[in-house]
Amino acid sequence: MPTTINDDHNPGLTHTIKHQSNPFTWPTEKDTTDHRYLTPSQMTNTRVIIVGAGIAGPVLAIFLKMKGYDPIIYERLPGLGEGGLGVTLQPNGMRVLSLIPDFLEKIPGHSPDRLIHCSCLDGVEDILVDDDISPATMRERFGFPVMGVRRPEFRQLLVDTAEKHGVEIKWGYKAIEFEQSDDAVEVTFANGTKDTGSFVVGCDGLHSNTRIALFGNEKAEFTGMVRVGGVSPTPPIYQGRPANVNNYGDGRHMIAYPIAEDKYSWAITTRGAEAKEDWKTQNPEQQDEIRNGPLSVWGFGAGDLVRTGQNIVKYGLYDRPELESWFKGRIVLLGDAAHLSTPHLGQGANQALEDIYHLMRLLGKHSPSADQPSTELLLRVFTDYQDLRLLRTSELVKRARRQGEIRVVKGLDACRARDETIRIEFNDDTARRARDELLSGPFTKSEMSSSFWSSPTIPLFTARLFSVLSPLFSPPVTSVAVTAMQQSRNSFSCIPLSELASTVVDRIPLLLEQLQNLDAEEAFLDRKILLLQKLHRKSMSISMDTSNVQPGTSGIEHTLKKRHLMSDGTSKRDMSEMGFSPIIDMSLHNRQRG
Numbered sequence: 001m002p003t004t005i006n007d008d009h010n011p012g013l014t015h016t017i018k019h020q021s022n023p024f025t026w027p028t029e030k031d032t033t034d035h036r037y038l039t040p041s042q043m044t045n046t047r048v049i050i051v052g053a054g055i056a057g058p059v060l061a062i063f064l065k066m067k068g069y070d071p072i073i074y075e076r077l078p079g080l081g082e083g084g085l086g087v088t089l090q091p092n093g094m095r096v097l098s099l100i101p102d103f104l105e106k107i108p109g110h111s112p113d114r115l116i117h118c119s120c121l122d123g124v125e126d127i128l129v130d131d132d133i134s135p136a137t138m139r140e141r142f143g144f145p146v147m148g149v150r151r152p153e154f155r156q157l158l159v160d161t162a163e164k165h166g167v168e169i170k171w172g173y174k175a176i177e178f179e180q181s182d183d184a185v186e187v188t189f190a191n192g193t194k195d196t197g198s199f200v201v202g203c204d205g206l207h208s209n210t211r212i213a214l215f216g217n218e219k220a221e222f223t224g225m226v227r228v229g230g231v232s233p234t235p236p237i238y239q240g241r242p243a244n245v246n247n248y249g250d251g252r253h254m255i256a257y258p259i260a261e262d263k264y265s266w267a268i269t270t271r272g273a274e275a276k277e278d279w280k281t282q283n284p285e286q287q288d289e290i291r292n293g294p295l296s297v298w299g300f301g302a303g304d305l306v307r308t309g310q311n312i313v314k315y316g317l318y319d320r321p322e323l324e325s326w327f328k329g330r331i332v333l334l335g336d337a338a339h340l341s342t343p344h345l346g347q348g349a350n351q352a353l354e355d356i357y358h359l360m361r362l363l364g365k366h367s368p369s370a371d372q373p374s375t376e377l378l379l380r381v382f383t384d385y386q387d388l389r390l391l392r393t394s395e396l397v398k399r400a401r402r403q404g405e406i407r408v409v410k411g412l413d414a415c416r417a418r419d420e421t422i423r424i425e426f427n428d429d430t431a432r433r434a435r436d437e438l439l440s441g442p443f444t445k446s447e448m449s450s451s452f453w454s455s456p457t458i459p460l461f462t463a464r465l466f467s468v469l470s471p472l473f474s475p476p477v478t479s480v481a482v483t484a485m486q487q488s489r490n491s492f493s494c495i496p497l498s499e500l501a502s503t504v505v506d507r508i509p510l511l512l513e514q515l516q517n518l519d520a521e522e523a524f525l526d527r528k529i530l531l532l533q534k535l536h537r538k539s540m541s542i543s544m545d546t547s548n549v550q551p552g553t554s555g556i557e558h559t560l561k562k563r564h565l566m567s568d569g570t571s572k573r574d575m576s577e578m579g580f581s582p583i584i585d586m587s588l589h590n591r592q593r594g
Contacts, residue, residue: 041357045070046372049187049197049317051175052204053077053078055087056335056352057156060201062166063360068370071167072197076174076191076204080159083230084279085264093350094144096357106157109149110258111135114243117426119419120299120413121250133244142439145587148257148265150231175209180329180377198372198472201328201359203352206277208337215329222478223342225404226275227317228290229267235301245304246407250415252295253407254420255304255346266305267343268295269408271543275316289311317342319401323392328383338461339393343587344403345436354442359385373416385458396438427468476496557564 031264047068050057071464089097089109117129134143140339159169162443170295177188178200202210238245238258247254256266282290287309295306320340326333335352362381367373373381425431 005594006540007429015487046370047197048418049073049074049195049200051186051187051200051202051210052208052337053155053159053169053171054203054205054335055155055158055349056356057203058155058167058169059097059100059164059353060334060359062165063356065115065165066100066377067360067364068114072166072195073162073169074173074175074187074195075169075171076190078172080152080155082311083151083266084155085231085311086148086257086259087154087349088346089147089149090346090350091138091142091144091146091439093353094147095142096353096442097142098144099357100161103144103161106161107147107149108153108157108260109147110242110260110263111138111145111147111265112242112244112258114241116243117246117248117422118300119248119415120525121248121419122303124298126419128248128419129246129426131426141436145366148244148259150259150265175204175213175437178210178213178331180331183372185330197376199332202331202333202337205336206340208333210331211323211333211337214331214333215323215325218321220277220320222274223317223319223404223406225269225273225317225342225402226272226314227267227269227343228295228312228314229265230287230305230312231259231307232264232266232305232310234262235304235308237301237304237508238264244567245300245302247298248407248415248419249299250324250412251408251410254298254305256302257303260565264307265300268302269317269344269404269406271410275314277316277318278314279315282312282314285480286314290314300526317404322397323390326386326390329380332359334381339390339391339397339490341397344407345396345400345438347396347400351396354392355385355389356386357442362388 006102023107048061048069048071050061050064050071050073053073057073057075061073064071089107092105094218096109107111111134113132113134115129115131115133119126119128132144138145162169172191174190175187175191176190179186179188184196184198185200188194202208202214203208234242235523242258242261245255245518246256247256252266252268252270254266256264259265281287290312291307291309293306297475319342323333323338334355336348338355339351359381362384363370363373364380366377366384406418406421409415490522563580583584
């Protein structure tokens with residue numbers, strides 16, 4: 001029986017998802033121009049329906065087209081429009097976009113030279129942080145710069161690029177029903193039309209109809225915070241000196257960054273009455289009230305931005321429950337539809353791009369020919385994708401929420417304590433490693449020379465973590481770890497796991513005990529602890545090929561073969577996320593720390 005779901009955001013609209021145990025019965029007379037009347041086996045290329053033409057949808061479609069699939073995008077809005085302010089593309093997101101030929105140089109954005117955290121309290125202006133994030137520095141550290149870009153212009157570029165790759169985009173199509181068979185998904189739209197694809201990817205963002213159809217309506221919790229934002233001419237203080245600026249005040253925080261040589265995007269977070277989550281531009285009277293209000297006298301250029309703001313919007317910030325799964329059958333979620341986050345880390349679009357990279361990598365791994373995938377194959381792909389990404393994005397969502405709570409505090413004493421915390425934490429080694437690790441994903445520089453579609457390279461483990469774990473293993477492992485540490489003292493270089501004892505699972509309780517007893521400076525290992533806890537609940541054996549061991553040399557690479565003895569359908573994510581995969585390794589590749 002189909003499940004019908006009410007849509008709180010669109011009264012009167014329902015969503016239905018149907019699961020059939022038997023394939024469709026297709027008409028004898030077929031119109032081959034209409035995919036409703038084609039079985040997946042009759043399609044020339046594997047047809048993939050993408051719901052949503054925001055940022056993630058067109059990028060995913062381009063990669064699918066490059067791989068040999070036949071993607072089509074359906075967007076519920078009638079066109080691109082002018083909605084949205086700016087988006088910050090960070091090195092991890094730029095790294096994914098670099099896989100689209102000749103794309104980066106077309107992005108109509110602007111890169112900052114400095115990262116500034118400043119505070120204006122009780123008439124006193126103070127610089128908390130002033131750091132070099134110029135394109136040259138960021139390329140040296142991460143391979144790619146930070147870039148701000150106006151969202152409508154960036155989306156236009158993505159749509160144009162997708163269409164040049166042969167991707168069809170249909171505007172004004174709201175998906176309301178998904179009916180699954182053994183080898184296809186039929187999607188029904190609000191205008192009555194239907195389409196059928198091999199599988200569906202929901203990239204429909206904030207109010208995802210795909211998510212509602214899969215998992216039902218969820219109550220969005222108001223965080224108590226609202227945002228006001230706009231686009232303004234570059235203020236005099238930053239002309240010729242572009243900077244990403246975090247400006248702190250009593251009960252407020254502003255983020256501002258260049259999106260062109262003469263324009264800045266900005267957003268101010270405060271605590272206030274609940275506002276709708278719609279990003280709609282305020283009417284002229286409301287905009288004038290904001291331009292002439294108390295925020296207009298803020299220091300460090302913030303007041304200039306507010307007074308000259310254009311297209312000013314106001315919206316509430318909401319939390320949504322964390323999903324335990326991102327897919328059902330042949331339908332999977334990606335980006336904000338799967339893991340919507342408050343905007344305090346500036347990682348929303350960048351994490352969606354990481355999702356795309358891993359989903360495409362896993363499709364290439366399990367289905368290199370891009371043939372029609374079976375439900376069993378999609379189960380493997382979607383499970384591996386979910387297992388790899390769900391934990392990471394959930395942690396980032398929580399981290400963004402904490403960041404907002406720290407930034408927006410009231411009272412001079414609380415604000416001064418916040419400012420001092422920001423000053424200290426920015427120079428803290430552990431915090432810096434966490435920031436660097438975030439910007440280093442989703443794959444390493446060395447992997448860029450290999451095929452994007454290939455499976456991960458030989459797994460390695462960080463010497464930093466291994467130095468903590470090595471006493472638990474056999475003497476050969478300890479000696480290898482010590483040798484590697486001696487040869488790479490201050491660098492976070494990697495060492496092989498070829499000597500890892502096959503009894504590692506039996507030793508996990510001891511690992512947990514030792515890791516959890518580490519002092520505060522080892523807090524960056526918290527993520528590994530969680531994964532060890534999950535590993536302890538599984539049965540696994542490891543076999544290694546050590547035939548090419550060269551004792552006493554650095555950078556030894558051995559083949560690590562994992563043999564899983566699990567029967568519960570879980571994926572291979574646990575070992576890879578513990579550090580056995582360079583894609584999420586904490587080695588801070590190619591950067592020496594003095």
